[in-house]
Amino acid sequence: MIKIRADHLEILMELAKTESMSLASKVLHISPQGISSSIARLENELGFKLLNRTKKGVCLTEAGQKYLELSSHYLNDLSALKLQTLDNPAAKSFELEGSLAIYSTTPFNIDILPKVTTFLCKMYPNIKLSLREGHTGQVIEAVVTGASEVGLIMLEKESKTNFLGTENHVKFYKLFSNPIYALVSKDSPLASRKSVSIKELLNYPLVIYMDSKNNIVLNHIMANKHIYGEPKVIMDSDNIPTRNKVISEGFAVGFSNRYTLRKSMDENPEEIIAIPISDKLNFYCGYIVNSQSALSAAAKVFINILKANC
Structure with a gap:
């Protein structure tokens, strides 16, 4: 055996x-x-x-x-x-103290980060947590400058170098893959489809979550314009209700990853349809650290708890 x-x-x-x-x-x-x-x-x-x-x-x-x-x-x-x-108080062998700053993008803030931080606060009440949300570029900058020990981001495998660069010593560690969905109005001709390709979606105007520079799906499209053609972006917004309103009214289509999909659908559960993207996309969620800086004990504990919840 x-x-x-x-x-x-x-x-x-x-x-x-x-x-x-x-x-x-x-x-x-x-x-x-x-x-x-x-x-x-x-x-x-x-x-x-x-x-x-x-x-x-x-x-x-x-x-x-x-x-x-x-x-x-x-x-x-x-x-x-x-x-x-x-979780058993008798199992604690020491108490950690100090401060820990974490910067993250939206996918982590829906479900994973609340569980991780709740457990961390319960087990190590003497660690002062500082949590900030931002787009990918802001999270990377925070780790590069030392404002954050750990950053939580979503990247496309093929574009890691473009985002992380080669000089800033940021290391990315994959935690899980994050599928992409198309968001369309319930009245859209695409609403009954079981899957849809990016090229088909680009027949419609796009509304992009976050700014265009930091939207990884749009970056993928722009890097492959020879395949997809030029997208027509009519709006970018970091406000999900506003984006959803534009989609539900049929003015545009959008994208969502698996972890922000629930938040998107909660806002307009009957007005928006989520359709899996048929293209083979390699988008991953993971954490980044600065390889030139030693991690604190608190950061190491945070990463271990993060891994256990992914």
């Missing part, structure tokens, strides 16, 4: 997120050789290959992806058990 080892699963999960032996090594504090040996032992025990190695890094094989999906519930249960143990 194959035994599921938490350390092997954690290594495999980190490799899936970072797609890099060296980055996984830094996150897990295990040497690249140690990671390679652990994966080799696991592959030998399972009888199939888990990783493909390329010049750019590593990626999971199809079998590796399926194994991680089937086994990930074990890690989730283990994380929940750890948190429940921590």
